[in-house]
Amino acid sequence: MQVAYLFSGQGAERAGMGAAFYQQNAQFKQAFDQASQILGIDLPQLCFTADQRLQTTAYAQPALVALNWAIYQAVQAELPSAQALLGLSLGEYGALIAGGQLSVVNGLTLVKARGRLMAQACQTNPGAMAVVLKARAEQIEAACVVGQQSGLVAVANYNSPQQVVLSGTTAGVTAASNYLREHGVKRVLPLAVSGAFHTPLMQSAATAFKPYLTQSRFATGTVPVWSNTTVAPFTATKLAATLNRQMVQPTHFAACVTGLSNQGIDTFIELGPAPVLSRLVKQTFPTAKIYQIADPQTLAVTVTELEVAHGSNR
8 A cells, every 4th residue: 555645725624624623633743733832823712613814825825834734733643644745725734734844833834824825816816716517628629729719727736637726817817718618518616716816816825925935944754745737756955946836837736646656656645625636536547545634533534444454454
């Protein structure tokens, strides 16, 4: 068994996330309280209640990374060691903290700045995003050509063979979405976001974020973390530049999953409030063994299933 842990990206957040872990797991509570102190945010208040701030980029980003890291701290004693780590977009920061490339203080400080700057960019350059399901590559390409006549539009996320996400100006994304619907693509769903992530419309955020990255310290780490941007493990010397590029360039989650499978990874364990990445892995690598952990109950189920399948997990 070769294991990769997965770290959720923005969009997985939901009210109540982490509450059961906080009440029942000492390692999680200690990590989550530490993250609250580092961020200067009352994370239990933000995450465990119906706090509307959790639906904003500025708060959702640090909250999710803190949650993912705290879950990782909670599960390490009970689950197999990781051979690789992979996050989707924002989730890369949780993976880098878990892998030792970023300290928890450095990582959370970066994410807080990233969320704030991306929220500002959304106000300065409003945009839209839409998820497209089960469209052929040539349909996506044609839709982007048509959409470009109305405004900026491009593929922001290559999530799986069955799912991509378009991003750009509202006019561009709307035109591309309409083209796809008119040409037989039944599921083109607008996302509840206010900005065009992973496009040049985020350049102002990337420019403002660059000094935070260049002033940060990065380590080699203990576990390889795969980059959505380069489809290869991050290296300490290029980590800052790669994370900066990630803000304005598309993510290639599906290609990362394929790359990991080619290296012998056969088991994926998603850490986060919803099985978003688990579904994408299943679509990309149907024979993989996939688990998702959001709370103590799903942790217990995962431990039991792994013991049945493989005996001792460690």
